[in-house]
Amino acid sequence: MSSLELIGISKSFGNVKALDDINLTFEEGKIYGLLGRNGAGKTTMLKIIYEMLFPNSGAVHMDGHAIGGNDTALGKMFFIGEKNYFPEEMKVEKAFRLMNDFRKDFDPAYANRLADAFGLNIKKKIKSLSTGYASIFKNILALASNAPFILLDEPVLGLDANHRDMFYKFMIEKYSESPFTAIISTHLIEEVADVVEHVVIIRNGCIIRDEPRESLLDSGYSVSGKADTVRAFVSGREVLGTDALGGFETAYVLGECPKNDLPEGLEISRMDLQRLFIQLTNS
Amino acid sequence: MDLRFEEERPIFIQLAEQLEDGILSGAFPEESQIPSTTEISVRFKMNPATALKGINILVEDNIIYKKRGLGMFVSKGAVKVLREKRKSQFFERYIKSLASEAKRLNISADEIYEMIKRGFSA
Missing domain, CATH: 3.30.70 (Alpha-Beta Plaits)
Structure with missing residues (x-):
């Protein structure tokens, strides 16, 4: 069983304590809801897990070992957030090819199928995508990555109701066929309430709830x-x-x-x- | 079948009841296949573990059964079993709330009885 573990993670920006001694375990094959108000520390936490930010203290472990830049451990994860990490001038189809070259489990046929279903024009340059389609593009990368751990920071930002509905359905379908761990940070709580199995609530940099949805309710x-x-x-x-x-x-x-x-x-x-x-x- | 989930009870219990309603209404006849866990969870955007928990309530009550490699099927005699189960719940679920609302409105048992007769003939 793979697991992702945060051990005593603290992070400050200047005088502001963004995360305060976070201890959490994400198990394999579960969908987690990461909930918190604006500025609670959700994005900081996800970025620290994916080593886009480094904590002041504490460590993130994959399968019992500190990740510490280990490519195998990082390759088990895929993160999508606010920013796009591909060159702006690149076309969507080129980004799919690049993913295929660099991630052995990426499924280009599935990515194209989703692009088609969402009406995402793969000939378009990434910079010319609207907010909604930029999110859809990133969501497709995440779902097609086949990574055991996908970290989704505000995945439905800018998506209309129909596309949000499609996103949740594709995610559940994919998860149902081969379970992965998803950590979804979102403000649209009602929409993910039935999707998530486990809920983590973060307030002012501290974890205040970490339990199965049913027992929380x-x-x-x-x-x-x-x-x-x-x-x-x-x-x-x-x-x-x-x-x-x-x-x-x-x-x-x-x-x-x-x-x-x-x-x-x-x-x-x-x-x-x-x-x-x-x-x-x-x- | 259209589900409108409320918050009052856990979602897996609501799912189980909705599937029971589908069987009672004939939407899922005896010996027919019910939708798979994947189909149910995708359709209602619910975690497959939750959908499975709901389905398992019906399995434990022998309302549905598993055919290896094929899926879940409605048991023979399921409708009769469900009718009995719902009948036994009828007092708790309907009569109790009816009586408490009637008391609040000062409606007598005789008046309710008349209304029930009217409801049946409508």
């Missing part, structure tokens, strides 16, 4: 009803936040949902991933 609930009844019910419980509308209140609570022991007039709901994320990262 089971870790809290919301309770609504008359404000005084809700307040009486939640007193002594760990409340993440509240929403009020006149005399009606909803409280977001951590802990096991006490379904059978509920005062009259209160309603309990499970929180969805986005709501839970907002409550956990609000402060």
